Amino acid sequence: MKQMMNFGPRTRMLLLVSFLLASIVALPWIGKSSTSVDSFWPARWWAGRDELADWACSSSRPTPSLKGLISAAPLVTGPAQQCPDFFKWIHEDLRPWKETGITREMVEKGRPSAHFRVVIIAGRVYVETFARCYQTRDVFTQWGILQLLSRFPCQIPDLELLFNCEDLPMTVRPSNASAPRPAALFQYCGSNSSAVIIFPDWSFWGWAEVNIRPWGRLAMEMKAANQRKRWRDREPYAFWKGNPWVDPGRQDLLKCNVTDSEDWNARLYVQDWIAEWKGGLKGSNVLDQCTHQYKIYIDGQTWSVSRKYILACDSPTLVVETPYYDFFSRGLSPLRHFWPVRANDKCPAIKYVVDWGRRHQSEVQEMGKKGSSFMLEEVSMDRVYDYMLHSLTEYARLLKFKPVVPEAAVELTREVLACPADALGRKFMQESEVKSSAVVVPPCSLPPPMKPEEMKLLLAERVNATRLVERWEKQHFQ
Template identity: 85%
Template sequence: MENLQKLTLLTRLIRSEWMINFGLRTRILIIVLFLLASIVALRWVDKARWWPGKDELVDWACSSPRPTPSLKGFISDAPLVTKPSQQCPDFFKWIHEDLRPWKETGITREMVEKGRPSVHFRVVIIAGLVYVETFARCYQTRDVFTQWGILQLLSRFPGQIPDLELLFNCEDLPMTVRPSNSSAPRPAALFQYCGSDSTAVIVFPDWSFWGWAEVNIRPWGRLAMEMKAANQRKRWRDREPYAFWKGNPSVDPRRQDLLKCNVTDREDWSARLYVQDWAAESKARFKGSDLVAQCTHQYKIYIDGRTWSVSRKYILACNSPVLVVEPHYYDFFSRGLSPLRHFWPVRADDKCPAIKYAVEWGRCHQTEVQEIGKKGSSFMFEEVSMDRVYDYMLHSLTEYARLLKFKPVVPAAAVELTRERIMSQSDELGRKFMQESEVKSSAVAQPCSQPPPMKPEEMNLLLAERVYATRLVESWEKQSF
């Protein structure tokens, strides 16, 4: 409205008798002076534009014709919803969604045993004791550290875990197909590390929260504290102004395609990508794979592996905005992440220009892009702390047990899971990680309160907001290039 008023005033001035009395050159000079005064008044030009200092050079570069839309007042600046201190994070609501296929029917023994051919072990908890029946060994020591995590859960919440019986598949790919409608046969009730929109899986925290000995990754509780401290030592502005990724590209074609975005003599997509050779790292005693030392770039990239990747939590923890290449799989906490609030969405079908645009946008909106990085890291340090991990496990198992239509029994081939037995299955580094992640005493505080299930309208709104944010970024990219 202010601009329109100034334009009207200028038009009246040009047509006035007072202006007509002047010569042509004089009239032009008056109009130019009026326009300059209007520009200054509207703050279109300021001192920093004409004499840019070091901190203003980015603003000067961002004054190009390319649109650089802002997030101010959009998602990253939205106020956090205040919650009672003991209420669980919102992503705990997905526990109810994971169990929805069996909500009406309950879970029968037949539904559990239906998944028997594809699982690795059975867990039975009766009267606070854990029993395990092994069908097949998992890759590396996934099963050992997952079972160690369950044992720690019982130590943290003694007497609070209900009797139950479950089957666990520790492969990457989710195995069971989500039923197309309520009248379709119920799927096998299986626990796994990740799920997808087309599968029916009860998602459970993966083994790496208690350590990944084969690649020398420490338990999340201790590692998170080290990464948080490292973030304070390396300011975001002092980091390399590129998007960083380091990983194993051989596990999936999408990762191999990502490597095409690396810098070359002819093109710079603002990405710095490195191949992680775990065999070579093992020989070098993992000197080049320290996760704490990898928070050196202003932007990080996350991309799925064969399915989800355990690297997601370490990448988000760097206090740098994470460029997430459109994921197809989710773990237990990632459904709590929102685009343009916790991460920046990147199209899977045109990664390189999307990555370049994200970095360029960040250079022009440093305050906002840093806020995205901070929110992503805060999410990991606060909402996915080990306290919350154990709370999630407790609520997931409790809700699952409520649906059981049969009485759990200890199979003849099962063995009781004890501290000594499970440590005997590990090497020296594995035992070190177990000691480091061991729950020494039961929780002083009670677990957080499980939120109620999402209503259909709440779910629809949540999904619509995420789609809208992603499409918004895509529209910015198309306008820019």
């Protein structure tokens, strides 16, 4: 210290700055335990071992808006691609309000069934909570919206919307153009009789309660797993595993299981979630379920998030007919991406397609590849964010009122959502976090609305393919 006092003022200042910088660099390492939180979870779930500890959960200070931090004209890399055809359904979801626009009254009409309100103004997102959703559906949906703002900085228009995170569609499609307009409500699932604005479900950013990681990383792992176990080496049966108690249709499906007297070519298993939770969810890894030559998809209470995991297995998916859809399933075509199965006669239908596939292996393998390619490429996380952007942008164009931030709303930040979460929830948020950049990949180009004749042809093709399969089955069992 005495030697330092002998230095000149300039030298002493440089030494002091160097000391302070060294202290700041060392600060994150002070007080770290040798046992980190990730030791409680398998190492394969973790992208980086020290990143989570760096999240500033000691403060709820709002993250600064991206506006002003990124150039108003960000560097765009490459031309925009054409969006997949299922993006056309964005226009159809919004058709009930195309002529009238969306008034505040139409939004507030959905308030009794809404779980939360989302307001986006000047690149910031706010949430007013009315009721908690099942498990952490609301948390991860809001996390996805927050990542969207990072994915497309300065591109999300000001808007205000209500969100319901239950399974059953809550609004009814008007019978004619003169009928009162329905509530403008966002949900995960719709049906032909509903007027719902469909939005990607929470599980694309992780389903912590059942240890299913975010889709971006999981999709890559499923693609690699498909290469490890070839289709011809898989069990030559139709596989399904799930909770049968959420819907009578699933209980009916269990009647197709193999018995001493009958083999319907199905291998069906009950998922006991209570036992799974007690056992650490070791038997519910979706990567371990691409082991059969055929997979079965059947609704839960309505649609099921399992559809994407089932389709991604490179095995042809047998889809039990359903009136429900999510945002991407309207892009799937029977006999191209999946094999349709009648809901009222499941067992003979399953037996027939597996027997048919043994005689037409190249055809069913091609169907499995196309279904898997659809999920892994056309429903990649890039496309998920593109769909969100276009859906919200088209919705915002219809608004006839100026969005405002309610007094009870909270600004969403990484800390607000991640800090109250448990260890696995925070891990999934870290894994799915979008890193901001001045280099922006443009969203895909939204296709125009379907013309009436295009819609008519599309629906007719789907009906005809399903009827063709029914005709084949009927001829076979006569």
